[in-house]
Amino acid sequence: MDAPLAIDVSGLNKHFGDKHVVKNLALQVREGEIFGFLGPNGSGKTTSIRLLCGLLTPDSGRGTCLGLDVVKDSARIKPQVGYMTQRFSLWDDLSIEENLDFIARMFGVADRRRAVTRTLEELGLASRRRQLAGTLSGGWKQRLALASCLLHRPRLLLLDEPTAGVDPKARRDFWEEIHHLSASGITVLVSTHYMDEAERCHRLAYLSCGQLLASGTAEEIVSSLRLNTWEISGHKLHGLTSILRQLPGVEMAASFGTALHASGRDAALLQTSLERALAGRSLHMQPIPPSLEDAFIHLMQGSQDPYGGNRH
Amino acid sequence: MGRFSTFSAARWLGILIKEFLQLKRDRLTFGMIVGIPIIQLLLFGFAINSDPRNLPTAVVMADPGPFARSYVAAMENSSYFSIVGSIDARQADELLDEGKVKFVVTFAPGFHRDLARGISPALLVEADATDPMAMGGAISVLNQLGLQVFAPDLPGFARPHPPPVDLRIHRRYNPEGLTAYNVVPGLMGVILTMTMVLMTGLAMTRERERGTFENLLSTPATPLEVLTGKIIPYIIIGLLQVTLILTASRWIFDIPVLGSLPLLYGMVLLFICANLTLGITFSSIARNQLQSMQMTFFFFLPSILLSGFMFPFQAMPGWAQAIGNILPLTHFLAIARGILLKGSGLALLWPHVWPILLFTGAVLAIGSKTYRRTLD
Numbered sequence: 001m002d003a004p005l006a007i008d009v010s011g012l013n014k015h016f017g018d019k020h021v022v023k024n025l026a027l028q029v030r031e032g033e034i035f036g037f038l039g040p041n042g043s044g045k046t047t048s049i050r051l052l053c054g055l056l057t058p059d060s061g062r063g064t065c066l067g068l069d070v071v072k073d074s075a076r077i078k079p080q081v082g083y084m085t086q087r088f089s090l091w092d093d094l095s096i097e098e099n100l101d102f103i104a105r106m107f108g109v110a111d112r113r114r115a116v117t118r119t120l121e122e123l124g125l126a127s128r129r130r131q132l133a134g135t136l137s138g139g140w141k142q143r144l145a146l147a148s149c150l151l152h153r154p155r156l157l158l159l160d161e162p163t164a165g166v167d168p169k170a171r172r173d174f175w176e177e178i179h180h181l182s183a184s185g186i187t188v189l190v191s192t193h194y195m196d197e198a199e200r201c202h203r204l205a206y207l208s209c210g211q212l213l214a215s216g217t218a219e220e221i222v223s224s225l226r227l228n229t230w231e232i233s234g235h236k237l238h239g240l241t242s243i244l245r246q247l248p249g250v251e252m253a254a255s256f257g258t259a260l261h262a263s264g265r266d267a268a269l270l271q272t273s274l275e276r277a278l279a280g281r282s283l284h285m286q287p288i289p290p291s292l293e294d295a296f297i298h299l300m301q302g303s304q305d306p307y308g309g310n311r312h
Numbered sequence: 313m314g315r316f317s318t319f320s321a322a323r324w325l326g327i328l329i330k331e332f333l334q335l336k337r338d339r340l341t342f343g344m345i346v347g348i349p350i351i352q353l354l355l356f357g358f359a360i361n362s363d364p365r366n367l368p369t370a371v372v373m374a375d376p377g378p379f380a381r382s383y384v385a386a387m388e389n390s391s392y393f394s395i396v397g398s399i400d401a402r403q404a405d406e407l408l409d410e411g412k413v414k415f416v417v418t419f420a421p422g423f424h425r426d427l428a429r430g431i432s433p434a435l436l437v438e439a440d441a442t443d444p445m446a447m448g449g450a451i452s453v454l455n456q457l458g459l460q461v462f463a464p465d466l467p468g469f470a471r472p473h474p475p476p477v478d479l480r481i482h483r484r485y486n487p488e489g490l491t492a493y494n495v496v497p498g499l500m501g502v503i504l505t506m507t508m509v510l511m512t513g514l515a516m517t518r519e520r521e522r523g524t525f526e527n528l529l530s531t532p533a534t535p536l537e538v539l540t541g542k543i544i545p546y547i548i549i550g551l552l553q554v555t556l557i558l559t560a561s562r563w564i565f566d567i568p569v570l571g572s573l574p575l576l577y578g579m580v581l582l583f584i585c586a587n588l589t590l591g592i593t594f595s596s597i598a599r600n601q602l603q604s605m606q607m608t609f610f611f612f613l614p615s616i617l618l619s620g621f622m623f624p625f626q627a628m629p630g631w632a633q634a635i636g637n638i639l640p641l642t643h644f645l646a647i648a649r650g651i652l653l654k655g656s657g658l659a660l661l662w663p664h665v666w667p668i669l670l671f672t673g674a675v676l677a678i679g680s681k682t683y684r685r686t687l688d
């Protein structure tokens with residue numbers, strides 16, 4: 001567990017106008033690790049990733065990426081990083097093959113033609129190589145973008161919501177690939193909104209309003225919140241969540257499939273509230289270990305402003 | 313790891329290829345690049361080529377006589393002129409002002425006497441030169457007529473050394489008398505200014521607007537590689553446009569190149585570079601394509617109005633000349649006219665070369681300061 005750090009930054013700040021978008025971000029990612037980056041929309045994930053690869057200059061703070069200074073050495077960091085943007089940013093008016101070829105040229109990939117052909121075959125796009133990238137479906141665009149940032153065999157992958165809009169099979173293949181890469185020593189920092197993906201990461205960080213609220217392994221994050229969770233199952237569950245949320249001691253209530261989860265930090269208060277509210281109903285309730293999702297929904301409901309940046 | 317900020321020819325080539333591919337697919341832009349010169353040339357070409365006949369002409373006959381009468385008859389026969397009548401000298405101004413006649417031909421007192429003595433009497437022609445291109449054909453006919461009408465009738469000993477008459481043409485309203493030939497060099501400069509600044513102005517903002525700039529920035533490509541890689545295709549386009557204009561004007565309008573062609577192309581290259589640096593600077597200042605377009609037109613208008621393309625430079629007020637002297641188009645017009653029409657060499661043109669160099673250098677300095685290496 002004492003692998004050297006691929007990313008080690010502290011005190012990073014970024015403002016857009018008077019919006020404080022990233023606040024005192026401190027992040028340590030070990031080499032070969034898959035690090036998940038979570039947080040609601042607008043919490044500053046994309047901005048943080050851009051700070052790490054030198055696309056934005058931090059207002060203050062410092063740190064290293066692959067042992068190089070994030071502010072001064074961004075030109076030396078870039079060749080070793082594969083950055084997949086959240087929004088498709090390959091060229092719509094170039095064909096699939098031309099896009100890959102261009103990226104390969106930019107990174108000076110050795111044996112370029114072979115690398116491009118192999119990537120096309122791995123993607124299963126060899127027969128559509130001349131199709132313009134702009135005419136691909138959303139999921140295929142994601143897969144092409146991912147392939148393009150793997151072309152130059154980077155040491156660090158920064159993936160900004162790489163699987164948004166990708167079908168389940170391709171998503172599973174993608175995560176297989178990520179674990180494979182990680183096993184070979186490549187560090188991966190990936191932002192996502194999917195819980196199953198978060199659970200596949202070695203370690204996680206949770207960002208809200210530009211602030212790092214929690215970080216560590218999934219178990220560490222869950223246990224650090226000291227949540228007690230009850231699962232409520234039975235018929236006529238609809239409408240119950242809003243009732244439960246009003247109860248003292250219930251900090252989070254949400255539907256999970258055919259059941260409801262209610263969580264809170266005060267175990268005794270939670271239990272008495274639930275028992276009182278559910279008395280007389282033919283519902284079954286049982287304590288369960290809180291899941292990562294319980295933890296994140298709890299974190300999200302706790303953050304004051306899920307949409308905008310910071311309010312002073 | 314070696315040095316990282318050096319210029320990589322391989323990356324530069326990659327950017328060049330990408331730009332050409334994108335240009336090839338961008339039908340509209342491609343059409344503009346070829347279409348603008350052709351359409352403009354044809355539009356102005358009509359003006360050059362328009363050879364209007366039957367232009368209303370008045371005659372002031374202060375010295376009636378056989379030669380004058382046969383000259384007037386010959387004018388009428390040439391079909392360029394339509395004689396509306398004989399008038400008093402005092403009416404001439406009035407008729408021209410009102411646009412009722414395009415020409416007033418005056419046979420001064422003593423015309424026949426001088427002609428017989430072989431003294432080349434003055435034959436005054438006042439022309440309404442507001443549309444000088446349209447006057448071209450008619451005026452050249454006047455010279456021809458002079459030789460045909462006056463020379464054969466004279467006895468051999470009295471036949472004057474040419475010219476038999478001293479044809480004096482007063483171009484009214486447009487003393488510079490922009491001639492057909494002036495249009496082609498002017499058009500070359502205007503078309504280059506428009507396409508070069510506009511195209512490169514859009515080059516970077518387009519990447520930014522489409523979000524591809526983020527991808528480009530995340531690669532190791534340096535600003536110098538990106539900028540020069542983006543510029544080269546437009547240099548080639550500019551040279552193609554110039555060739556297109558020169559060839560067309562040669563074939564359709566029979567306009568020769570008197571000076572050195574390599575020198576002309578060298579100067580064109582300099583002028584293209586001046587415009588490209590400006591375009592690239594615009595596109596790194598502008599936030600989006602619309603802003604870049606607005607900046608282009610903000611530059612384009614004074615270029616057209618104050619460079620001497622529209623109005624004679626010498627006739628402009630001092631402040632306008634001062635602004636005009638900053639603009640590369642002003643100097644390029646002088647250079648192109650010098651090479652094309654007068655056959656001037658570099659030494660003679662130098663006073664117009666260094667202002668373009670200075671302009672390019674100054675813009676380059678601003679441009680490299682404003683180029684954004686990040687998304688901030």
Ligand SMILES: Nc1ncnc2c1ncn2[C@@H]1O[C@H](COP(=O)(O)OP(=O)(O)OP(=O)(O)O)[C@@H](O)[C@H]1O
Binds near residue numbers: 044309
């Ligand atoms: N270029 C910019 N100019 C001004 N504000 C910006 C800019 N980029 C981002 N922001 C603001 O910064 C905040 C964080 O944005 P960011 O894109 O980092 O969020 P995110 O966590 O990636 O969200 P999402 O999950 O929706 O992708 C938002 O409030 C956004 O409005």
Ligand SMILES: [Mg+2]
Binds near residue numbers: 045046047086160
């Ligand atoms: Mg984002």
